[in-house]
Amino acid sequence: MAGTTVADGGLVERAFTAAAAGLGVEPGSARHTEHLAHVRATMGESKISVFRRLFGDEARARRANAAFQEAYAGLVEGGLVTPVPGARGAIEELAGSGRTVVLATGFARVTQDAVLDALGWRDLVPLTLCPADAGGRGRPFPDMVLEAFVRTQAAEDVRQVAVAGDTSYDVLSGVRAGAGVVAGVRTGAHADPAFRAAGATHVLDSVADLPALLTGAR
Incomplete structure (x- = not known):
């Protein structure tokens, strides 16, 4: 949907940044840059799968995924998605x-x-x-x-x-x-x-x- 039928203006990256910060990945850091490159390369993949590779253990991946969902939903509710x-x-x-x-x-x-x-x-x-x-x-x-x-x-x-x-x-x-x-x-x-x-x-x-x-x- 996002990118194909829905234009979200980069909300995936914004929501990821918010989620990663909650797990100690500071925006602008080398680790954040590396993680963001991986997120861009794997657009379209199941988000929990992406977080499993980035954060290793299942508990941290699930925390990141929940934080991502919350952040993205908040951005969506703010009217920041439109149809392509x-x-x-x-x-x-x-x-x-x-x-x-x-x-x-x-x-x-x-x-x-x-x-x-x-x-x-x-x-x-x-x-x-x-x-x-x-x-x-x-x-x-x-x-x-x-x-x-x-x-x-x-x-x-x-x-x-x-x-x-x-x-x-x-x-x-x-x-x-x-x-x-x-x-x-x-x-x-x-x-x-x-x-x-x-x-x-x-x-x-x-x-x-x-x-x-x-x-x-x-």
Whole structure:
């Protein structure tokens, strides 16, 4: 969601900084710079997985994740998230053409719901998924893509599934799931070289271009 259909203006990094400070990682320190680089590189991955690698033991990772969720939710409630231009229209166009749209995220459910509520998107799609809904591993594993395929029963073959996302982890999860279309979008964390290296079938300027891609107009 963030970076693909939702513009958050760098709130992930701001929330991470707040969470890390609570565990003794001072903003501006060499450790903070190193951690922030890792957060940027792993955008799209389950946040608890990121914190496990950064902070080592499970208890510290969970403390960091809880602090991140609280900080991000506070920023969201402050009105600091907006739809990516054209994203809602693209979702509605896809749904209107008979396709089933699922919104997936690396955030925890409480954070995802805060974003959906802030945008008024609770009823926009029939299914939203976070890592906990699909076994807990999140991206770059294929689990959420396959969970969407199984739960919606909207396709007979996983090759009929299209995946779009702004990170290499979005792309890799779609490739690993066997999706027929796996598109990187240029509105978020990663760029064309990362998308191509992960196996993207297409690269789009925005998710707003996805309907045209799927109808063969581009």
